[in-house]
Amino acid sequence: MPCARGCLPHWASERQMRMKVCVLDMQPISPPVGGGRQRLLGLYHALGSPTVYVGTYDWPGEAARDQWLSPTLREVTVPLSAEHFAAAEEWRARAGGKVIIDSAFHRLAHLSPAFAERVAAEAQAADVISMSHPWVYPLVAGVLDRSRQTLVYDAQNCEGFLRMSMLDDGGFGTEIAFEVIRLELELCRAADWILACSQDDLLLFHELYGIPCDKIKLCPNGVFTEGFEPPSEAERAREKEQLGIIHPAAAIFLGSGYQFNTEAAQFIIEELAPGLPSVQFVIAGGVGDGLPERCRRLAQDNVRITGVLPDEEKRSYLRACDVALNPMFGGSGTNIKMFDYMAAGLAVVSTPVGARGIVDLYPPSFLAVPPENFARTIKLLLHQPSVRAEVARNARRLVCELYSWERISRNLGEFFRSCSQAGARPRLSVVALHRRRECPESWLRALDAEAKGGVEVVLVDCGSGPWRGRSGWESGGRRYLHAGPVGMAAAANAGSFLARGEILLFLEVGREVAPGWNEEIEALFQREDVIARLARGGLHKLDIHGLAVRQTALNHAGGFLRGPDPASLRIAADWVELERSNGSVLYGRSAKRPDRAYAPNVSDWIASSPRDFVSRAAECLLGRSAPAAMIDGLTGKLERGEADKTGVLVELEAAARRAGSAREIVPLMPDVFTDDKVFVFYLADLLKFDGREFVENLYRTILRREPDECAYTVDMDALVGESPEKEQLIRKMLGSEEAGRVGVKVIGIDVKWPADALPGAIVSRSPAAGQATAPCSSGT
Numbered sequence: 001m002p003c004a005r006g007c008l009p010h011w012a013s014e015r016q017m018r019m020k021v022c023v024l025d026m027q028p029i030s031p032p033v034g035g036g037r038q039r040l041l042g043l044y045h046a047l048g049s050p051t052v053y054v055g056t057y058d059w060p061g062e063a064a065r066d067q068w069l070s071p072t073l074r075e076v077t078v079p080l081s082a083e084h085f086a087a088a089e090e091w092r093a094r095a096g097g098k099v100i101i102d103s104a105f106h107r108l109a110h111l112s113p114a115f116a117e118r119v120a121a122e123a124q125a126a127d128v129i130s131m132s133h134p135w136v137y138p139l140v141a142g143v144l145d146r147s148r149q150t151l152v153y154d155a156q157n158c159e160g161f162l163r164m165s166m167l168d169d170g171g172f173g174t175e176i177a178f179e180v181i182r183l184e185l186e187l188c189r190a191a192d193w194i195l196a197c198s199q200d201d202l203l204l205f206h207e208l209y210g211i212p213c214d215k216i217k218l219c220p221n222g223v224f225t226e227g228f229e230p231p232s233e234a235e236r237a238r239e240k241e242q243l244g245i246i247h248p249a250a251a252i253f254l255g256s257g258y259q260f261n262t263e264a265a266q267f268i269i270e271e272l273a274p275g276l277p278s279v280q281f282v283i284a285g286g287v288g289d290g291l292p293e294r295c296r297r298l299a300q301d302n303v304r305i306t307g308v309l310p311d312e313e314k315r316s317y318l319r320a321c322d323v324a325l326n327p328m329f330g331g332s333g334t335n336i337k338m339f340d341y342m343a344a345g346l347a348v349v350s351t352p353v354g355a356r357g358i359v360d361l362y363p364p365s366f367l368a369v370p371p372e373n374f375a376r377t378i379k380l381l382l383h384q385p386s387v388r389a390e391v392a393r394n395a396r397r398l399v400c401e402l403y404s405w406e407r408i409s410r411n412l413g414e415f416f417r418s419c420s421q422a423g424a425r426p427r428l429s430v431v432a433l434h435r436r437r438e439c440p441e442s443w444l445r446a447l448d449a450e451a452k453g454g455v456e457v458v459l460v461d462c463g464s465g466p467w468r469g470r471s472g473w474e475s476g477g478r479r480y481l482h483a484g485p486v487g488m489a490a491a492a493n494a495g496s497f498l499a500r501g502e503i504l505l506f507l508e509v510g511r512e513v514a515p516g517w518n519e520e521i522e523a524l525f526q527r528e529d530v531i532a533r534l535a536r537g538g539l540h541k542l543d544i545h546g547l548a549v550r551q552t553a554l555n556h557a558g559g560f561l562r563g564p565d566p567a568s569l570r571i572a573a574d575w576v577e578l579e580r581s582n583g584s585v586l587y588g589r590s591a592k593r594p595d596r597a598y599a600p601n602v603s604d605w606i607a608s609s610p611r612d613f614v615s616r617a618a619e620c621l622l623g624r625s626a627p628a629a630m631i632d633g634l635t636g637k638l639e640r641g642e643a644d645k646t647g648v649l650v651e652l653e654a655a656a657r658r659a660g661s662a663r664e665i666v667p668l669m670p671d672v673f674t675d676d677k678v679f680v681f682y683l684a685d686l687l688k689f690d691g692r693e694f695v696e697n698l699y700r701t702i703l704r705r706e707p708d709e710c711a712y713t714v715d716m717d718a719l720v721g722e723s724p725e726k727e728q729l730i731r732k733m734l735g736s737e738e739a740g741r742v743g744v745k746v747i748g749i750d751v752k753w754p755a756d757a758l759p760g761a762i763v764s765r766s767p768a769a770g771q772a773t774a775p776c777s778s779g780t
Contacts (some may be wrong), residue, residue, distance in 0.1 A: 002553075018331075020126045020226070021051040021052070021418065022051075023040070023051060023129075024119055024131055025133050028057050028075070029053060030075060032284065033256060039132075039222075040053065040055075040132060041405075044073050044403030047412060050412055051074065052122050052351045053073065054078070054115075054122050055077050057080065058102065062077070064077060079112075085110075086246075088100070094172045095173045096171075103167065103176050103346070105135040121191065129150070129152065131151070133155075133159065134159060134184045137183065141186075145778060150192050152192065152194070153187050154417075155194055155197065156197060157197075157331070158205060158208065161583060164181070168377070177212065180344065184209070191215075194216045197221050197357060198358075200357055201560045202216045202556075212552040213553075213555040218558070218559065219408065220403055223339035223342070223402055224404075225403075225405075226406055228754070230344060237695070241319035241371075242316070242320075245282075247302060247705070248278050249279045249280070250281075250321040251280070251282070251322065251324065251378060252317055252324050252325065253287075253324070253337075255337065257284045257287055258287070260286055261328075264329070265283050266291070266327070267329075267371065269299050270295070270298055273300050275375050276302070277300070281302055282304050282317055283303065283432075284306045284307075285318055289307055315344075318344040325350070325374070326338055327354065327374060328350070328354035329351065339399050341366075341395070342396060343396065344394070345394070347367070347392045348391075349365040350366055351368065351371060363392065364391060368650070377650070415497060415498050426501045427500075427501060428453075428522070429504050429505070430457045430458065430504075431460060432509050433491050433506065433509065434462060434509040434510075435463070446513075447507075448478075450513065450517065455501075456477040456478075456500060459509070463482075465482075466482040481494060489560040496554055496560075505517070506547045511545050517761050518780075521533070524548070530550075532585070534547060577670060612635045613645060618630065618655075625651075634652075645665065681701050683727075686701065686746065690721070691719050695711050696711070697730065702734060704742050
């Protein structure tokens, strides 16, 4: 992996090489095993500017190291002291044996002065400082010059949320978890920008810590896609033979020695392998070294535990296997192993948790199912090679376009340069999308003249090669990004990632722009309730030329949806109001209450005819009528026996996630297919009602009867909007003996982060009012 020192990349300009980046963490990069180290190498290997990474080892006995991992990425590792490791072991014992050397690092770092001094020195010399994890931030907080340096928090997870789920024991572990929350909140507030690796994490930072969404950029995990081609079936058979795999089919799970990976491996050994004896299950990576002895004894002949593999051998296993597995039950961020699988051209079966943060489209690029449907879905893929091949092709195409480290790292380098060289954040950024061979310079000059001072212009070039006139045009507030031949939505998302403005205006290069657009947009967005101005009406078929949108709303919505339309704005229609005018305007508002008197029982449409089933399921999950092509395609699969209703629901749930719906259907299975008396409702449908109507609806849905006089003794005024009393009443009613006899199910009743789990000190302050407010809601 180490390479020749600091060779200038052929695509890096002298201007790029002037900026210096410093990345800080408390782990090594090389060898890049585990998701965290893989992100460090992938994200920072090709920024195009000198980048120094300072890390250490979280185990004793290693020597200091200084090496180049790419032409611009230098890794410096400084070992921790013996005193540091001794103190960390004492703290680990106090935490019941849980590893906390990272979570408690800021409390013990003074015991490793050599590391602390090197971190401070490198940080002071940099233009951009990226904190990968919050652990090292206290060592540099007091030495940074914020007048000239840009501080970035590269959040591999939402650590406060994650550590609370891992360490909360009511004792010392909880104390450490609260420390992590306080530390992460401090860094989030101090940072100029936050990089979230999934949309779920972006929203979690917003809801948990009260961070504005326009300060958070989605910078996903990825995989190196260049130089790796999926094998043919003949090549796959040869790889099986060379590895000694004698079973008809093989499935792989990759994982480091991490708590949730261990749980996934145990699930494979204890639940999947016994029921699928014809499948060779390969459990590869450091996760095998940490499996309990009891679990190892349970492993049958069709389970192979490899331990950590060299890169070439890992590739051989990926090429030999037919499907890949990711049965994760917890965690935060995204699982990089998903991208390894998809780049290898494998059909992936994952839990929804394991697939979090990954954009999926129709047709699906992976199958996200609950644990109880894993074995069934594996059988489906193995018995239907055409389905398996289609999912694998979609997966490979998706990672090459959206999750390629080569592309992500270069885009991040451009963003860092815009932050370090452009001065104060602009009010308006123009994102100009160019799809022709040569940029019309006259159009750009006209745009510059109209933009006037203080407007940032980001030119996104979708041509096959970079624009030759870039160097003469790019200066001041003008930025250039060569995105390559990607779709309109991907180009728009790349441009919005680079743009720093509060308001983003999207234009297609060469198309006519009306005079006075700058003043018109500025006047329109003086109103705080205006979210966006559409060039033409409609949320799902949008002409992106002339679209203006607040960056906070765009980031909250997850950007533009890649799909068959040129670009679709993923702002859910239930929280905006569309005004038909000269260019439609979106105003923020509360969700409308449905007109119906009852929440719909999901299982009512399960037994209907194939077309009715697909239409009603799609409407329920997507919140709108599905495209005719989707209904025809799924209906045809049912009628021809190419898929069952379970498989259709899996595909529709993936489409619902792409449309921004939080609804899930998979948790209902298999009960909705086997029990015609089951009643299933979504929590969101129940919460749409208020006061008396809310209570009456609970009786009719959960207890399946009309309310009695006791129903009206509750405080109706408290049961409005998003009040926690609503959910408390639902929980109480579901726990009653009467509800138990009825057997009603409510999807979404679990809350990710209870409000009482937050320490009282975690608040956000309004600069205007100076009053403390809770930064999170009771859950989503």
